[in-house]
Amino acid sequence: MxxxxxxxxxxxxxxxxxxxxxxxxxxxxxxxxxxxxxxxxxxxxxxxxxxxxxxxxxxxxxxxxxxxxxxxxxxxxxxxxxxxxxxxxxxxxxxxxxxxxxxxxxxxxxxxxxxxxxxxxxxxxxxxxxxxxxxxxxxxxxxxxxxxxxxxxxxxxxxxxxxxxxxxxxxxxxxxxxxxxxxxxxxxxxxxxxxxxxxxxxxxxxxxxxxxxxxxPESLSGKVYQPRSGMLQSTFSVCNKAYDLNRSQEEFDALALRIRTFIRKCFYAQEFELAIRFRHLLNYIEDPGLPTELIVFLCRLRLPVNWAYRFYAQRWSKKLTGRRGFDVKFVTNS
Missing domain, CATH: 3.90.550.10 (Spore Coat Polysaccharide Biosynthesis Protein SpsA; Chain A)
Structure with missing residues (x-):
């Protein structure tokens, strides 16, 4: 070889x-x-x-x-x-x-x-x-x-x-x-x-x-819901790049779906102004629709939801990453 x-x-x-x-x-x-x-x-x-x-x-x-x-x-x-x-x-x-x-x-x-x-x-x-x-x-x-x-x-x-x-x-x-x-x-x-x-x-x-x-617990991926961590701002920059790179309507549809997810994450992280910027980007692709507009409205109210969501996310992360009795012999013996 x-x-x-x-x-x-x-x-x-x-x-x-x-x-x-x-x-x-x-x-x-x-x-x-x-x-x-x-x-x-x-x-x-x-x-x-x-x-x-x-x-x-x-x-x-x-x-x-x-x-x-x-x-x-x-x-x-x-x-x-x-x-x-x-x-x-x-x-x-x-x-x-x-x-x-x-x-x-x-x-x-x-x-x-x-x-x-x-x-x-x-x-x-x-x-x-x-x-x-x-x-x-x-x-x-x-x-x-x-x-x-x-x-x-x-x-x-x-x-x-x-x-x-x-x-x-x-x-x-x-x-x-x-x-x-x-x-x-x-x-x-x-x-x-x-x-x-x-x-x-x-x-x-x-x-x-x-x-x-x-x-x-301190892994970078866990910081996305920390206010002003920079994670979601970086994501917004990448979504703008993707908008310019897209080659088909299917790709724009995929980006629109992902932007909706990031708007929700902005709400949970109390990145309220950034959620509104994501909404403006989404509007270039398609009508945001009532559910997304409702989340953006809640962002405008600036509700203090971050502490509750982070508590929930930490408990869910522990559940997902906890040991589940896998047989890992083929991994550890490789």
Missing amino acids: KMPLVSVICTTYNHEDFVDAALASVARQTYPNIELIIIDNASTDSTLSRVDLFCQQNPHAQRIANAWNKGLCSAFNQGLALAQGKYVIDFSGDDILIPSRIERQVAFFENLPEDYGVIFSNALYIDATGAPGRFHYPVDATGRVQIQIPTGDVYKDVLERYFICTPTMMMRRSVIEALGGYDESLTYEDFDFWVRSSVRYMYAYQDEVLTHKRVL
């Missing part, structure tokens, strides 16, 4: 409890041709000292220590500027790669046509202790997915819903560079990257569980 170089760009921030396991999972890969680039985003705990110890023991790893937290997108772009690999993995300092992940993904990617820019797979969610929870996609007894996963031209699917587990992706470096890297004006990267890349390149799903994604 060809062995093209793979660049693993690891971003860390206050991951002292998890970074040792994360970096060790890269060092244990069965694939030999890997460059590891670590960017610490001004951690205030012992993360950086743990990274330095790893680099002493693994001198081929590269390390950048930021003096201040530049944000996730900017930190990744720092690593991308150094990357030389044909393929790139965006790796968080609290996730874990199973030992054969890169070997399996490279083999899969190398057999795809050049117009495929991104591959992704299934993942097992783990908690702070490493205990397994649910899978990103439901699986049968052999670990194979039980539902249909979009593949090929997934642009409309990306607009419709969240379905890709970000840390499972492997990307062509040429694709990321053609897009100019991640948009550093945004709080988070994945929705924007999916929109800008899937409109130009094909995506392929690899039906294997190759990553353990850690779910923590």
